[in-house]
Amino acid sequence: MKLTAVIRENGLALLPLILVLLLWEVTAGYVIKNSLFLPRFSAVIASIYTLRNLLVPDLLTSLYHFGIGLTLAFALALPLAIVMGWFRPVFRAVDPIIEILRPIPPLAWIPLAIVWIGLNDYAAGFIIFIGAFFPILIDSYSGFRDVPRVLVETGMVLGCIGHKKLIRHVALPYALPAIATGTRVGMGVGWMCVVAAEMFGVGNSGLGYRLFQKFYFLHQMDYVIAYMLVLGLLALVLDRMFRYFVEERLFRWKRGIVK
Amino acid sequence: MDHQLILRNVTRTYDAENGSREALEDINLEVKPSEFLCIVGPSGCGKTTLLRMIAGLDYPTSGEIILDGTPVEGPSPDRGMVFQEFSLFPWRTVLKNVEFGLKIQGKRDIKRTAERYIELVGLTGFEHSFPFQLSGGMKQRVAIARALATEPAILLMDEPFGSVDAQTRNLLQEELLEIWKRTKKTILFVTHSVDEAVYLADRVVVMSSRPGRILEVLAVDIERPRKRTSGEVNALREQLLMLLGSHQ
Ligand SMILES: Nc1ncnc2c1ncn2[C@@H]1O[C@H](COP(=O)(O)OP(=O)(O)OP(=O)(O)O)[C@@H](O)[C@H]1O
Ligand SMILES: [Mg+2]
Numbered sequence: 001m002k003l004t005a006v007i008r009e010n011g012l013a014l015l016p017l018i019l020v021l022l023l024w025e026v027t028a029g030y031v032i033k034n035s036l037f038l039p040r041f042s043a044v045i046a047s048i049y050t051l052r053n054l055l056v057p058d059l060l061t062s063l064y065h066f067g068i069g070l071t072l073a074f075a076l077a078l079p080l081a082i083v084m085g086w087f088r089p090v091f092r093a094v095d096p097i098i099e100i101l102r103p104i105p106p107l108a109w110i111p112l113a114i115v116w117i118g119l120n121d122y123a124a125g126f127i128i129f130i131g132a133f134f135p136i137l138i139d140s141y142s143g144f145r146d147v148p149r150v151l152v153e154t155g156m157v158l159g160c161i162g163h164k165k166l167i168r169h170v171a172l173p174y175a176l177p178a179i180a181t182g183t184r185v186g187m188g189v190g191w192m193c194v195v196a197a198e199m200f201g202v203g204n205s206g207l208g209y210r211l212f213q214k215f216y217f218l219h220q221m222d223y224v225i226a227y228m229l230v231l232g233l234l235a236l237v238l239d240r241m242f243r244y245f246v247e248e249r250l251f252r253w254k255r256g257i258v259k
Numbered sequence: 260m261d262h263q264l265i266l267r268n269v270t271r272t273y274d275a276e277n278g279s280r281e282a283l284e285d286i287n288l289e290v291k292p293s294e295f296l297c298i299v300g301p302s303g304c305g306k307t308t309l310l311r312m313i314a315g316l317d318y319p320t321s322g323e324i325i326l327d328g329t330p331v332e333g334p335s336p337d338r339g340m341v342f343q344e345f346s347l348f349p350w351r352t353v354l355k356n357v358e359f360g361l362k363i364q365g366k367r368d369i370k371r372t373a374e375r376y377i378e379l380v381g382l383t384g385f386e387h388s389f390p391f392q393l394s395g396g397m398k399q400r401v402a403i404a405r406a407l408a409t410e411p412a413i414l415l416m417d418e419p420f421g422s423v424d425a426q427t428r429n430l431l432q433e434e435l436l437e438i439w440k441r442t443k444k445t446i447l448f449v450t451h452s453v454d455e456a457v458y459l460a461d462r463v464v465v466m467s468s469r470p471g472r473i474l475e476v477l478a479v480d481i482e483r484p485r486k487r488t489s490g491e492v493n494a495l496r497e498q499l500l501m502l503l504g505s506h507q
Binding site for chain 1 (some may be wrong): 339457
């Protein structure tokens, strides 16, 4: 594609972005002139290059923590969502517990994570798990709860006898988009917990660990911001990948409803 | 095999705020094998309830429903149902919707069977469309094909053409008669259109509202193919409208 065409198509999105970055550069360099308070954008970019050898291992560690937390969250939330969404009494019995636990900020679980699990990767994974679990659970059980009665009864007259078959052939496929939405939201919340999860000394690598324990400790704000940008961009990439590989492929049938 | 359906003293009451409400009262009916039976009645008279009980999705508070000598207990693929509202599985294509019952029942050669029924309802070429890509009439055709595919003894249809335009409706009625002629199914067809009942039925069951009772069962002894506006059709329509009108 020609440069002019790129600009014409993405101008509205790109122009303000470039302006903000320029403003940052100029303000930091000529107005504030204090790299502790606000390092220049160019300095931050340079830092990313300087830190390239640290970046990859840190990134992998963080993705590892994220993977532990998210896998655990999904593996526990989905079965619970099925029984809560499908069986009314289960919902009524379990919902109060969920509603009491849900508003507790994930970071408040850090002391318990340390006492229960110790200072290791699983403790970090646990904090991310707390963050991701509830969004996945709640969107998913809504999906199972909202299956239209006529679809359930259609399943029954066509031979789905018993809960197992109805869940497998009717409720689960109906709920999949809601499960996917919950998972996406859960991924977002889980990622936001990564820095905090690595802050309390579960190891000596990880984006959050480095950002807080090393760079901030030494007041290297250009490094801090460099890692902040990486954290943000990585979340963006994860979200886009999820959308592309899961939602767009799996839910062609929804197009008439959502788009 | 002769599939005979008998309803004996069927009553259904629902719990309401102030005690209970009778939805259906003392329904007695014998449906002959391969009969096309229409049920007409005002809104809320219990037509859906009646079909749901025959399908096994609801149960009588008293009385019994007997199919081929055994009481109906729960749903079974030998009673196919086309619902009043759209009931296609939105995540399945036309083909996969029609295959559904066959697959659940572990039948063989399900693709071939499904394609045959898709052809029967005139939707060849739309096998891979999703429900959101179909018109209302097409969706009901798929629902009919899906209900027929498992070869039920009885086909229960709850105002299947209620939400399509008049022209499509006429077309669908003709197609349904054609299918009925070919498959020899027993069909119970609920409608609140008197015209539709007279055009389709061997017999018409007329119901009254609140509680739903059978007012009268009229035989439609008019040769097929029927003309929608012939004298005898009009006379019968008149009679049905009178019956319905005087009991509202
Ligand atoms: N699950 C239920 N609980 C309580 N009342 C019910 C229930 N199902 C149906 N009813 C009542 O039974 C009566 C008959 O309802 P039904 O849906 O069978 O009517 P219908 O003849 O199919 O009406 P329409 O022509 O509008 O579809 C109504 O008064 C309705 O309120
Ligand atoms: Mg009804």
